[in-house]
Amino acid sequence: MLLDHPSDEPTAIRTHIGAIFVSLELSRSNWLVTSLSPGKGEKMSKRSVAAGHVAELLALFAELKRKAEVRTGQSYPIITIQEAGLDGFWLHRVLQQEGIESHVVDPASIATPRRRRRAKTDRLDGETLLRALLAYKRGEPRVCAMVVAPSPEEEDRRRLCRERRTLIEERVTHVNRIKGLLFAQGISDYGPLRRDRRARLEALRTGDGRELPSHLKAQIGRELDRIELLLDQIKSVEAAQEALLAAARMPASEKAAPDPVTMLLALKGVGANFAAVLWSEAFYRQFANRRQVAAYAGLAATPWQSGRIRHEQGVSKAGNPRLRTTMIQLAWLWVRHQPQSALTRWFKERSPQGRKRAIVALARKLLVALWKYVTQGVILEEAVMKPAA
Template sequence: MSGEVRVLSCYEAGRDGFWLHRYLVHLGVRNLVVDSSSVEVNRRARRAKTDRMDLGKLVSMLMRYENGERKLWSVVRVPTVEQEDSRQLHRELSALRGERTRHINRIKGLLASYGVRMRVDRGFLDRLETKRLWDGRPVPLGLKRRLVREYERLEMVKRQIEQVEAERGDLVRTSGSPDVEKVRQLLDLRGIGINSAWLYVMEFFGWRAFRNRREVGALAGLTPTPHQSGDEAWERGISKAGNRYIRSMAIQIAWAWLRWQPQSKLSRWYEQRFGNGSPRLRRIGIVALARKLLVDLWRYLQHGVIPEGAELKA
């Protein structure tokens, strides 16, 4: 092709990540990575679907997008290799903690099927040797061997968790990168710990460019979903369309904020609006608080504006 020919392409964000985008850009192709959930689909209950039809749909939408329909779909902002790599540590830690929980639950489940209940701690293997079933018999040999191997896998996961947490701690103490500086800035606030500060920065605030508070709430999936038809209008709950790591952490931090920052403006607002409500109403309110707090933390990192009434750690 001539060097003046402009080549366009697109693909849906997913398992292939962003390496393909970088490769296409390296070749001189103008590529878009699009959110698959924003691609138009036929709403018939039974519709034809083939790879050829899907490809034709993407080509058609790409042409419309290039002709000016900018709201046609959602284009994903592609991070740099370094920015993408910075997300590995906390995601690995989250996966390891999930594995730890699964190993513990598996051990307890195996024991429960024989009517045995034991704590899964450092003395587990010693107690297993002397444990007896309901009729006084020892734990069957096959089960015991399986439990020993399961416990060894659990201990390996625990060691890896300690290694990852130590690596993160060293970075917080010694690194001079702008992202780690933001982590330290968040850690100055009471109620914000290392897990939430690291996740907020590396997954959310570190490399994404937010233009306003609406974008902050939308990317976290904490914005309301309106539904209006004729004279009827109601809210269908939060969109849950954004980053699931941030959304989960935002709810946890909102509860912690009420405990550690009771005199802040946001905590007083929550108590006035939802403090005397039912448990369901308080859960609804905590989502609203999480969204407001996320916006305040964004302003704190961007402009140094401490959330009103919030206290810093001594």
């Protein structure tokens, strides 16, 4: 029997929770506010607010509280929910500053109908969010996954790693474009990142012995201008990242527990960039267990089991993509720089069955081991530390 029919039994909103539940469906033009208040039965009301008008939103909340107090004679708090998306966490922080309980949910964790053509409107999405919030507050397990909002300082700290990655991707794009243009002229030995790139460009000859065409040479020159600008920006970002890591390290004179940055940099094979990514993307927050750590990086297994049918679909890829990519790269470096460690031996025992699957599994085990290392001080088995400076 379906449970979305009217019932004479008291609903959760009229029993032990006692609050006004509000879902916010955010868009660039307007915000759809769906609310469910005590004393109004099971009817959801919907109001639209201009996007970005926080004062109008707070006035609407005050009106909802006033009407609920008129109907029931009691004052109720407001509990809100919104999806993690383009708006980030600024509205979540504003609501918390106003004393409103606010939740940010991972939209991929909310169950939706599996029909072939599913109806999708802001009104239906607002109602779905509201039902998810009600179930979450009732304590239903695994009804949705709430996002842990970082502090403004933590959010700003990870900008450096992300900007560096973006700049490097842009540099690779321009380098490949130059190589492609020259390869079409029979030239395959030109290095756009070499210091003598300008002088070599003037001396280049095509495969049939001609000088480079004037327009092609001008286009490559403009590409080199962009590369040189990117190189300067990458150098500036890396200098700022080094300064941030240096400021995060605790002075040796203090006898407190070592900070995560110092502990990560003490491992052979872990450089400044890897330590910065792990610190800013993963180890800034708390995890309850190793499964949460693997799931946050999108490295958790995804089984498929129905009756006698059982197979593995691979990793979920539902977590932080930057952390997942970094851990795959670090896993390869770990095999190279830590050949005698227990994790490397585990990888080599399973690599004949498939190196790609084995390295992903190693990345998951390595991330969990590093989490235990920086939070509980558990040394990675047979790992080599860097010599003391």
